[in-house]
Amino acid sequence: MQSTVGLSPYIGRWKIYIIGDAERMNEEASNALLKTLEEPPRHTIIMLLAPDEVSVLPTIASRCFVVPLREMPRKQIADALKRYWEEEDEQAELGAALAGGRLGYAVALLSDRDGLDRRKKALQELSVLSAAQINDRVNSAAQYAKMFTDSRPELYELLQHWEGWWRDVIAVQSAPELVANVDQLQVLQSSARKYTPRSAMRAITLVQDTRRQLMENVNPRLALESLVLGIP
Numbered sequence: 013m014q015s016t017v018g019l020s021p022y023i024g025r026w027k028i029y030i031i032g033d034a035e036r037m038n039e040e041a042s043n044a045l046l047k048t049l050e051e052p053p054r055h056t057i058i059m060l061l062a063p064d065e066v067s068v069l070p071t072i073a074s075r076c077f078v079v080p081l082r083e084m085p086r087k088q089i090a091d092a093l094k095r096y097w098e099e100e101d102e103q104a105e106l107g108a109a110l111a112g113g114r115l116g117y118a119v120a121l122l123s124d125r126d127g128l129d130r131r132k133k134a135l136q137e138l139s140v141l142s143a144a145q146i147n148d149r150v151n152s153a154a155q156y157a158k159m160f161t162d163s164r165p166e167l168y169e170l171l172q173h174w175e176g177w178w179r180d181v182i183a184v185q186s187a188p189e190l191v192a193n194v195d196q197l198q199v200l201q202s203s204a205r206k207y208t209p210r211s212a213m214r215a216i217t218l219v220q221d222t223r224r225q226l227m228e229n230v231n232p233r234l235a236l237e238s239l240v241l242g243i244p
Contacts (some may be wrong), residue, residue: 013028013029013226014044014048017029017052017053017056017058017244018057018169019047019054021055021056021065025055026055026056027056027057028056028057028058028059029056029057029058029152030057030059030061031045031060031061032056032061032067033061033062034060034061034062034072035063035067035068035168036165036168037068037069037072038164039069039227039229041103042068042069042071042072045071045072046071046072046075049072049075049076050075058168060072060076063112063172065078065221066220066224067168067172067222068227069228070224070227070228078102082113083112083113083114084113084114084115085107085113086108086109086111087108087111087113089107089108089111089118090104090105090108091104091115091118092115093107093108093118093122097119097122101124102195103122104122105194105196106122107121107122108195109191109192109193109194110131110176110192110193111124112192116189120220127169130169130170130173131173134169134170134173135173135174135175135177135193135196135213137152137170138173138177138243139175139199141240141243142243142244146241149237149240149241149243150237150240150241152240153233153236153237153239153240153241154233156170156232156240157232157233157236160226160232160236161232167226168226171219171222171223174215174219175216175219176192176193177193177196177200177217178212178213178216178219179192179212179216180192180196181200181204181207181212182202182209182212182213184200184201184203185196185204186209207244210231211244212244214242214244215242215244217242218229218238218239218242218243219239222235222236222238222239236237
């Protein structure tokens with residue numbers, strides 16, 4: 013993109029670049045994009061797609077206009093998954109619930125069985141962590157710091173699953189129809205009896221702050237220790 017963005021459009025009035033999964037950009041890629049975002053060429057539109065504003069580096073977000081997109085209803089996504097991708101009812105309902113109104117995400121999710129397995133593993137690890145003693149939590153932080161070094165997108169994905177879980181703990185108490193992890197409903201109902209919405213909201217904020225700190229080059233071991241020690 014960097015090699016062509018300065019060229020004038022030769023068909024139509026505008027050139028449009030769409031950068032998917034912008035939250036997965038590493039620091040090097042983000043820095044390379046900064047100058048272009050600061051001074052975009054005339055007749056050029058650059059769209060960055062991300063789950064939310066906080067999932068991209070603040071230096072990137074501050075140079076963009078946030079345009080919220082309307083979510084597709086769950087039923088419409090589930091029906092499409094069953095009709096066009098021939099998913100079974102249970103899988104279609106799960107994909108629609110986890111997709112957050114994004115049909116493309118639901119399709120990608122259900123086609124990536126490893127991704128579904130990682131989600132289950134992430135939720136299992138969160139459950140174990142919530143019951144763990146301090147020493148075990150600190151050891152977990154070391155493992156997650158290594159994951160950050162070896163596979164940064166995988167760690168960000170894990171944090172996204174954790175944030176979604178705590179959102180569901182709140183939803184199951186007040187708006188069960190909004191629960192995303194519908195295959196974990198019984199466990200969520202049990203967790204909702206243990207955690208108040210306020211404590212779940214604190215956990216969400218903690219996960220979001222940790223993700224932001226990691227993007228801002230805070231020491232990953234310290235950031236992740238603060239996270240695992242603060243998880244209720």
